[in-house]
Amino acid sequence: MNFKRNKLKKTVVIILAFVLVITITATIISNACIKVSEYTINLSELSGSVRVVVISDLHGKEYGRDNTRLLAKISEQRPDSIFVVGDMLDDGDAKNGFSKTVKLLSGLLDIAPVYFSYGNQEKEYNSDIINRFVETITENGVVVLDDSFVDCEIGGQIIRVGGTMGHAFPFGRTKEEFENSNEYIFLKDMEKTSLPTVVLAHMPDTFIFNGAHQYWSNIDLVVSGHTHGGVVRLPFVGGVYSPMQGIFPEYDYGFYMLGENMKMVITSGLSGYKFIPRVFNLPEICVLNLG
Numbered sequence: 232m233n234f235k236r237n238k239l240k241k242t243v244v245i246i247l248a249f250v251l252v253i254t255i256t257a258t259i260i261s262n263a264c265i266k267v268s269e270y271t272i273n274l275s276e277l278s279g280s281v282r283v284v285v286i287s288d289l290h291g292k293e294y295g296r297d298n299t300r301l302l303a304k305i306s307e308q309r310p311d312s313i314f315v316v317g318d319m320l321d322d323g324d325a326k327n328g329f330s331k332t333v334k335l336l337s338g339l340l341d342i343a344p345v346y347f348s349y350g351n352q353e354k355e356y357n358s359d360i361i362n363r364f365v366e367t368i369t370e371n372g373v374v375v376l377d378d379s380f381v382d383c384e385i386g387g388q389i390i391r392v393g394g395t396m397g398h399a400f401p402f403g404r405t406k407e408e409f410e411n412s413n414e415y416i417f418l419k420d421m422e423k424t425s426l427p428t429v430v431l432a433h434m435p436d437t438f439i440f441n442g443a444h445q446y447w448s449n450i451d452l453v454v455s456g457h458t459h460g461g462v463v464r465l466p467f468v469g470g471v472y473s474p475m476q477g478i479f480p481e482y483d484y485g486f487y488m489l490g491e492n493m494k495m496v497i498t499s500g501l502s503g504y505k506f507i508p509r510v511f512n513l514p515e516i517c518v519l520n521l522g
């Protein structure tokens with residue numbers, strides 16, 4: 232009897248040790264290596280193909296000194312343009328006037344034109360601090376999109392690219408309040424074009440829920456981050472948690488169709504979430520082949 236119990240105990244200890252070693256290894260790898268996820272997306276208005284790198288949610292993390300590893304990995308993709316979709320800052324860098332992020336963005340500009348939209352984190356900083364940051368990166372050549380758009384040439388094609396942190400549906404507001412909001416006015420204006428339209432919207436929820444896509448007939452592609460891919464990804468289950476969507480999020484990472492026409496790509500980003508490290512969830516550079 233005792234022999235049987237000891238054997239069972241040993242088996243349980245060995246299984247737990249095995250799971251622990253796998254999880255620790257996965258956590259280390261998931262916080263150090265960077266993978267490249269590639270998507271081919273049809274935008275019917277384009278007459279040629281365009282290659283765009285998307286990054287988000289770095290939260291001040293560094294890959295190599297001054298992010299040299301991250302920059303090299305992005306450069307290898309030979310992008311025509313780079314979309315930075317928010318939550319790039321952290322409090323440590325705020326004390327130095329975000330010099331680390333400014334340097335990273337300058338490094339990105341050496342590779343390709345950079346379009347930057349805000350994440351919730353950028354919105355949380357005092358407006359003086361963030362305005363100084365935006366002034367600096369704009370002077371350096373980054374195009375900052377905040378309830379605004381530009382018609383830009385990317386890889387020989389003209390694309391209308393906008394950015395917003397606002398909700399693309401009423402979100403507790405009356406119809407009138409919604410229609411007077413900055414995001415509504417900006418998106419309505421952005422839609423008035425025959426160019427392909429891409430919105431950088433850090434929080435995917437803002438375009439997913441309450442049938443948000445029904446309000447917009449001419450937004451072709453929404454590019455988001457914020458979910459961190461569910462932070463911990465369980466094999467055969469998927470992401471465990473994402474901000475806003477909570478436990479076992481439905482829209483954690485990848486390509487989605489919202490209604491008949493609106494496409495969405497969510498990148499899982501480049502860091503863990505607050506003090507929680509990524510597990511079974513490699514940090515990601517996203518490559519969009521638009522054509």
Ligand SMILES: [Fe+2]
Pocket residue numbers: 318350351352433456457458474
């Ligand atoms: Fe976020």
